[in-house]
Amino acid sequence: MQKDLIRNIKPFDNNYTVITTNAIDCLHDSIEILETKEGMLSDDGYTFNNLVNLMGLGQEWQDNEIDEVCQRYECSFNKDDSEVICKDGNIIYFIQCLTAVEAHVLAKKLRGDILNGYN
Numbered sequence: 001m002q003k004d005l006i007r008n009i010k011p012f013d014n015n016y017t018v019i020t021t022n023a024i025d026c027l028h029d030s031i032e033i034l035e036t037k038e039g040m041l042s043d044d045g046y047t048f049n050n051l052v053n054l055m056g057l058g059q060e061w062q063d064n065e066i067d068e069v070c071q072r073y074e075c076s077f078n079k080d081d082s083e084v085i086c087k088d089g090n091i092i093y094f095i096q097c098l099t100a101v102e103a104h105v106l107a108k109k110l111r112g113d114i115l116n117g118y119n
Contacts, residue, residue: 005091023095025050026102031095039089047098048082051105060108069104073097 007030008020019033027050034042052058066084067077075086075097084101086094 005095019091021091021095023099025098026106027054031098033091033094035089041086041089041091041094043084043098045082047084047101051102057105057109060105060112065104066101069100070097073100077101 005021005023006019007022008018010018012018012034015037017035019035021031021033023031025031025047031043032046034044036042048061052061063077063079067079070076070084073086073093073096074088074090075084075094077083078085084094084098086097
């Protein structure tokens with residue numbers, strides 16, 4: 001049984017630390033988080049990139065809906081940089097937020113497939 005959430009922490013440059021977690025995203029990659037010196041967390045745009053660019057779910061991604069999902073976890077979506085952020089540094093909420101965003105977008109795709117007869 002996995003007991004630790006954090007797998008690795010290492011400085012990225014003078015402004016960031018990279019936190020590698022044992023939590024996985026929808027592509028079964030470890031969720032990596034950038035943390036600023038001020039304690040803000042960012043996914044550095046990976047969630048958007050995975051869902052929109054790699055999986056082709058741009059039609060299902062709606063910035064306003066994503067921001068609403070993020071707000072449930074005290075996070076937000078910065079559409080200028082396509083990144084999910086958590087200003088207060090709560091890593092548990094942040095990981096839950098990233099997972100909820102993925103679930104939201106993937107569920108929209110599944111609903112659309114069902115309504116369209118899986119064409």
